[in-house]
Amino acid sequence: MLARPSHPGNIGAAARAMKTMGFGRLVLVAPKIFPDPQAEAMASGAGDVLAAALVVDTLPEALEGVTLALALTSRRRDLATAPCWARDGAAELARLAAAQAEVALVFGNETTGLSNEELAFCNRWAMIPANPQYASLNLAAAVQVLCYELRLAIEASRGAVPPAPTFASPGTPATHEEIEGLITQLESAAVESGFLDPERPGRLMLRLRRLFARAGLEKEEVNILRGLLASFRQPTGKRHRE
Amino acid sequence: MLARPSHPGNIGAAARAMKTMGFGRLVLVAPKIFPDPQAEAMASGAGDVLAAALVVDTLPEALEGVTLALALTSRRRDLATAPCWARDGAAELARLAAAQAEVALVFGNETTGLSNEELAFCNRWAMIPANPQYASLNLAAAVQVLCYELRLAIEASRGAVPPAPTFASPGTPATHEEIEGLITQLESAAVESGFLDPERPGRLMLRLRRLFARAGLEKEEVNILRGLLASFRQPTGKRHRE
Structure with a gap:
């Protein structure tokens, strides 16, 4: 009123x-x-x-x-x-x-x-x-x-x-193995690039795991990140396609 | 705003x-x-x-x-x-x-x-x-x-x-500029590696933004990711230190 x-x-x-x-x-x-x-x-x-x-x-x-x-x-x-x-x-x-x-x-x-x-x-x-x-x-x-x-x-x-x-479109969450696959690939890329010293790994991987866990990765995101990582190791390799 | x-x-x-x-x-x-x-x-x-x-x-x-x-x-x-x-x-x-x-x-x-x-x-x-x-x-x-x-x-x-x-304890959240800095660096790395075609960018960067937003990045995580990215572009560059 x-x-x-x-x-x-x-x-x-x-x-x-x-x-x-x-x-x-x-x-x-x-x-x-x-x-x-x-x-x-x-x-x-x-x-x-x-x-x-x-x-x-x-x-x-x-x-x-x-x-x-x-x-x-x-x-x-x-x-x-x-x-x-x-x-x-x-x-x-x-x-x-x-x-x-x-x-x-x-x-x-x-x-x-x-x-x-x-x-x-x-x-x-x-x-x-x-x-x-x-x-x-x-x-x-x-x-x-x-x-x-x-x-x-x-x-x-x-x-x-x-x-x-x-x-609207919640993506499909990634499985445990998919995330582990990404982490393994990331770890070896970091060792290869010299960023991660395998003799003194510190808490780097733990921190990245924490970040991924918090993000709640989706399947497609894992695929994107793995493709991106692969491209960094082999420049002008496979391109991202949607 | x-x-x-x-x-x-x-x-x-x-x-x-x-x-x-x-x-x-x-x-x-x-x-x-x-x-x-x-x-x-x-x-x-x-x-x-x-x-x-x-x-x-x-x-x-x-x-x-x-x-x-x-x-x-x-x-x-x-x-x-x-x-x-x-x-x-x-x-x-x-x-x-x-x-x-x-x-x-x-x-x-x-x-x-x-x-x-x-x-x-x-x-x-x-x-x-x-x-x-x-x-x-x-x-x-x-x-x-x-x-x-x-x-x-x-x-x-x-x-x-x-x-x-x-x-306070989980870490200081990253600011908008810090996250933008990371995204810019990631984008140019992806273009440089050939993963991202600048002529046909599709939704790749939007998807990555979406992932970062969901993760709620912390300052230190942004630093880690930027260091990691830099190491991929210049292998055996600066090492991760804690």
Whole structure:
């Protein structure tokens, strides 16, 4: 919910921020200018959220049916209770939402924030940790941070901590023998070139093993490295082909 | 760092997002339009960050001196390693920053993101958990989320017992220039040996970059590999010493 937003561009940007985090119910309380082409432009692919936005005159109307309204405030104000950090507030919203309660995030005007009266209509107040010398987040940026925290909190409360993203083409990991083959070839090349003194090998090979182990070599990488090494020993030998 | 941003308004909004989270060093890689009044307007109270922004032509220039560059990507790409979530990536940056290493957040163009080549210059890749049906965060919104996570991670790492040990004992990570130096030397050695055809380079160097990025090279390892490479080109040259 955005209370008395001044700039239609911010409304559009807030709609986009919501949609990227999977939220679609935007309520506008007495927006200064809406609808507006600037809102459309800033919404980018979230025009559907804008189109479905509910416009009301007062915050109490907007809050009908809501069990927990978390208001964002950037200043410490004379509040009923101490504000919480955004992350903790999001966790509380997620807990209630999991219990089928209606919850809301409430943001104030770009310049003046939420009025004391508006703050009093909400149940909790959250702050985004920020630079004490300049804590003025853009409205849509604040919406992005809160919606991001709420998305993570909801995922966490579902027990569905998102699995680490996977990458497109994980190569086939090299086998132990393939890596040993590379290491043997590397060692004899290093001896041959004079870099490694077989009488005083020191920790060189151990260090290289450590590096390869950490890298988690793929089959194709072992082949490339072996081809490269062979080419160093026999210049103008076989060329690399893909 | 913003690579090839198209819209000056986004540059200003990104500067504001950074400053609200306490960060001030903005690097712009080949911005389409900069400086520009729209950037000033969107920066709001972060005009100082804009004024101090460094403008360079290429990402490698921007990364000089940087040990860990975390690139934001919204699509699953052919990367060296699986991308991490923004929160985990921020924690890693905070750990390294606590050990006095230079770290960077790298964001791509609004429409096309980071190119494969730009991604290959970075060491880690992060994704923001998002709505799979619409994951397109505005550039400045993504900057806001990452800077917010980084601020929290830095605060957490300062609050915790000395964070250094994780990275202190395994070795000092190599800087961007050190790794580039190795890659340049490797490339010319591969051309000289005939393994790499400069007319048809294919993806060989990209694959090797990918491997090095995944390995997270240490300074001493770079020195060893460079010494080894030099010995292949000039047999019975300098020997490895510990």
